[in-house]
Amino acid sequence: MIEVQGVTFFYPGTREPALENISLTIRPGEFLAITGPNGSGKSTLARLLNGLLRPGKGRVLVDGLDTADAASLVEIRRRVGMVFQDPDNQLVAATVEDDVAFGPENLGLPPAAVRQRVAAALEAVELADLKTRPPHRLSGGQKQRLALAGVLAMEPVYLVLDEATAMLDPVGREEVLKKVLALRREKGLAVILITHFMEEAALAERMLVLNEGRIILSGPPADVLQQEEGLAKAGLKAPAIVALGKSLRQAGVKLPASIVTVEEMARALWKLASGK
Amino acid sequence: MEISLREVSFAYKVGDRPLPVLESINVRVAPGDFLAITGSGGSGKSTLAMLMAGLLEPVAGRVILDGKPVRGRGKGKTHSAWHKVGMVFQQPEQQLFAETVADDVAFGPGNLGFTGSELETRVEEALRAVGLDPQKIGGHSPFRLSGGQQRRVAIAGVLAMDPEVLILDEPTAGLDPAGREQVLGVIRSFYRRPGKAVVLISHNMAEVAAMARQVIVLYQGRVALQGTPREIFRQGEALKTYGLIPPPLTRLMQELQRRGAPVSPEIFTLAEARAAILAWLGA
Amino acid sequence: MMVELGQYIPGTSCIHYLDPRAKLLGLFFYGLALLLAPTGITASLTGAAILPVIVLAGLAPSFIWRQLxxxxVFLVIIFFLQVALTPGEIIAAIGPLRITREGLDYGIMALARVxxxxxxxxVLMxxxxPLALADGLERLLRPGQRFGLPSVELALMLTLALRFVPTLLEEAERIMRAQVARxxxxxxxxxxxxxxxxxxxFISAFRRAEGLAEAMEARAYRGGKGRTRMRELHFKPADYIFLLLAVLLVAGTAYYRLGFGS
Incomplete structure (x- = not known):
């Protein structure tokens, strides 16, 4: 469990807090989406979860370990893996397999164990065939899957994706997201997805909307995405499917408000049509 | 200004072997056109944009500006015709370099030889066109601005050269929804001016559908599909083969059609989708 | 686009197969021998020891030419500076230029060394x-850790440089095109x-460095302390033979340098 307790955070030299009095609990295995406009504090929150940033006020506990305790940081970072936005800035080695090895090497694992974890992680993200390739010769989606493998090789409990799909094309985005969700199913990983694509956030069990450093909406996507006003305050819009659902309901079509994805909508409409 | 590419091919050299990127491409853009070029990563979109902007030269075929075959920018004795073609690269904020926003925007028109009050006017107009106040922001360092603002400054730097054709490569990538809307608004208002043409390189099919009149789908360096957005969406499931993901409402229509509902897969706006579904359910 | 890094030419020759540490040390000894060789002729003969290595490595003769x-221009300048500026026994004069026997010898020696x-x-590259090279360097410098030499960090810096050169070159090309378009x-x-x-x-490089530092920290990097390596290196008999030959080369030139040979 990750517990964020009353956290306020200021960047050095600023007077406005980047985050103000945030409290939040993330359960193991949970799928949480965090959205909000640029500058709302999403990325700051992400960096507090693995101790890249320490709270000015309040505490962040990862399975009981305090991120303010320097002695726990290696274990915290092993548990909370993070994939960043820019694929090029997070790949550190000149080949795919050496990059995956970086984390386990930092954990001080013996060479044989490192090799085993690298092989397993590359298998999991389906990049085993490309293990000797230099990262700059991969596609965007492949690069992000590689970054994912680098995190998996540390056998994390929580996976934080900080706008990890923002720079990808739709196919690359789907490729990465599918992989992440499959890993969650197989390994029971908790996924914390930071995104400003509402379609992606809609897939989560729970979503948060941040604006100006505060949580302004929180709950299951089906509820949060109905709150047009709140979303608009954060410069966000409900996904097209949610908007369509609302519009159809207003026209008297009996659709449940919980529909957020294309597949759910197609199924519900089909049921309605064939029910007649 | 009319840009025309005839039977254009392009290849990069890797070692001694050519690596083909584009093959036998024919494209034409004339005033009043809004052309979207789409395709999956590696389909050659960005390369085609650079060929159309004269920043690369084809290995075969011809590039024709207003009826005259020309070489690339700065090659041979190329005249200023290329200056009427503006190009906004991916993440254009990375090209900002000057101490102030105004200086940066002035770089392009300055290179064209504009000075004094004429230059100032161009800079101010360009900043206003992207929704920034020249008085308020012109003296700021561009590096102090937010990501979305930086991008708009970079676009202003191209608009200040007063192009007739504006080529944009993934102009909204990486922006938040509000930032995306602002940039799309800038493009729309440029296009509304008489005699202008836009070429939008984008993998975002919702954007393509909402903005473009004509669409070219590239696949493995060749033109796979060409037509209006509706004609493209009519291909339905086939779009997946080209690595394209249609907008959500179009996907919904395709899914319903696949199940046997009598709805059109060409739909991409909320109003159309609503009408189509109500008609189907009501029948 | 498509920047190919360095001159590494993958292959299966016995030179490719040598331990990177043996090759690094070999290069060191070879350089030492070149420095010790006292005359133009001995330096050239010492230098020629690389020729069988090139043949064994299966590199084409055109390879040498492409490197050089x-x-x-630089080599020619070195040669002529030595020839023109060394006083001694004049053997020829072209206009104001006096060529001395000593000058010619120094010229040849300097040229051969460089x-x-x-x-x-x-040939080493x-x-x-490149990764094996960085690894080899790290292991060779490891004893220096006791004296505060950050060998792990140095090797990591080298691999990071290797990793980022292509990315930054691509970026430079893109920025250049963007400005040309303006x-x-x-x-x-x-x-x-x-x-x-x-x-x-510069801005982009700094931004990348910042992002990279963050990403490395997030992957539990905390300097060289406690860090292990996936790749292991083992000296093989061929490595010992190779090093022995290199040491013999040094001994030979030292022998001449001390004046026994002439």
Whole structure:
């Protein structure tokens, strides 16, 4: 469990807090989406979860370990893996397999164990065939899957994706997201997805909307995405499917408000049509 | 200004072997056109944009500006015709370099030889066109601005050269929804001016559908599909083969059609989708 | 686009197969021998020891030429400076230029040293995976850790450089094109004209460095302490033979240097 307790955070030299009095609990295995406009504090929150940033006020506990305790940081970072936005800035080695090895090497694992974890992680993200390739010769989606493998090789409990799909094309985005969700199913990983694509956030069990450093909406996507006003305050819009659902309901079509994805909508409409 | 590419091919050299990127491409853009070029990563979109902007030269075929075959920018004795073609690269904020926003925007028109009050006017107009106040922001360092603002400054730097054709490569990538809307608004208002043409390189099919009149789908360096957005969406499931993901409402229509509902897969706006579904359910 | 890094040419020759540490030490001994060789002729003969290595490595003769071509002017200047500026017994005079026997000898010696050292370094790069090279360097410098030498960090810096050179080159190309699209010409020698390229590149490099530091920290990096390596290196008999030959080369030139040979 990750517990964020009353956290306020200021960047050095600023007077406005980047985050103000945030409290939040993330359960193991949970799928949480965090959205909000640029500058709302999403990325700051992400960096507090693995101790890249320490709270000015309040505490962040990862399975009981305090991120303010320097002695726990290696274990915290092993548990909370993070994939960043820019694929090029997070790949550190000149080949795919050496990059995956970086984390386990930092954990001080013996060479044989490192090799085993690298092989397993590359298998999991389906990049085993490309293990000797230099990262700059991969596609965007492949690069992000590689970054994912680098995190998996540390056998994390929580996976934080900080706008990890923002720079990808739709196919690359789907490729990465599918992989992440499959890993969650197989390994029971908790996924914390930071995104400003509402379609992606809609897939989560729970979503948060941040604006100006505060949580302004929180709950299951089906509820949060109905709150047009709140979303608009954060410069966000409900996904097209949610908007369509609302519009159809207003026209008297009996659709449940919980529909957020294309597949759910197609199924519900089909049921309605064939029910007649 | 009319840009025309005839039977254009392009290849990069890797070692001694050519690596083909584009093959036998024919494209034409004339005033009043809004052309979207789409395709999956590696389909050659960005390369085609650079060929159309004269920043690369084809290995075969011809590039024709207003009826005259020309070489690339700065090659041979190329005249200023290329200056009427503006190009906004991916993440254009990375090209900002000057101490102030105004200086940066002035770089392009300055290179064209504009000075004094004429230059100032161009800079101010360009900043206003992207929704920034020249008085308020012109003296700021561009590096102090937010990501979305930086991008708009970079676009202003191209608009200040007063192009007739504006080529944009993934102009909204990486922006938040509000930032995306602002940039799309800038493009729309440029296009509304008489005699202008836009070429939008984008993998975002919702954007393509909402903005473009004509669409070219590239696949493995060749033109796979060409037509209006509706004609493209009519291909339905086939779009997946080209690595394209249609907008959500179009996907919904395709899914319903696949199940046997009598709805059109060409739909991409909320109003159309609503009408189509109500008609189907009501029948 | 498509920047191919360095001159590493993958292969299966016995030179490729050598331990990177043996090759690094070999290069060191070879350079030492070149420095010890006391005359133009001995330096040239010492330098020629690289020729069988090139043959064994399966590198084409044109390989040497390609490495040297960009440095040709530099080599010619070194040669002529030595020839022209060394006093001694005059053997020929062309206009104001007096060529001395000593000058010619020094010229040949200097040329041979620089020429062969460049060739040998190129052979090392061509036959060794850059990563293995960085690994080898780390292990060789490891004893220095006791004296505060950050060998792990140095090797990591080297791999990071290897990793980022292609990325930054691609970026430079893109920024250059973007500025050309804004009418920049990059002509003329004034630094001012290059600012639209240099400043964005610097900013981007700093931004990347920052992002990279963060990403490394997030992956539990905390300096060299406690860090292990996936790749292991083992000396094989061939490595010992190779090193023995290199040491013999040093001994030979030292023998001449001390005056026993002449």
């Amino acid at each position: 071509k960009p440095l040709l 020429f062969f050292l460049i060739v040998a370094a190129s 061509a036959t060794t995976d 009418g920049a010409t990059f002509r003329g020698s004034q630094v001012k004209n290059l600012m639209p390229l240099i400043i964005p590149l």
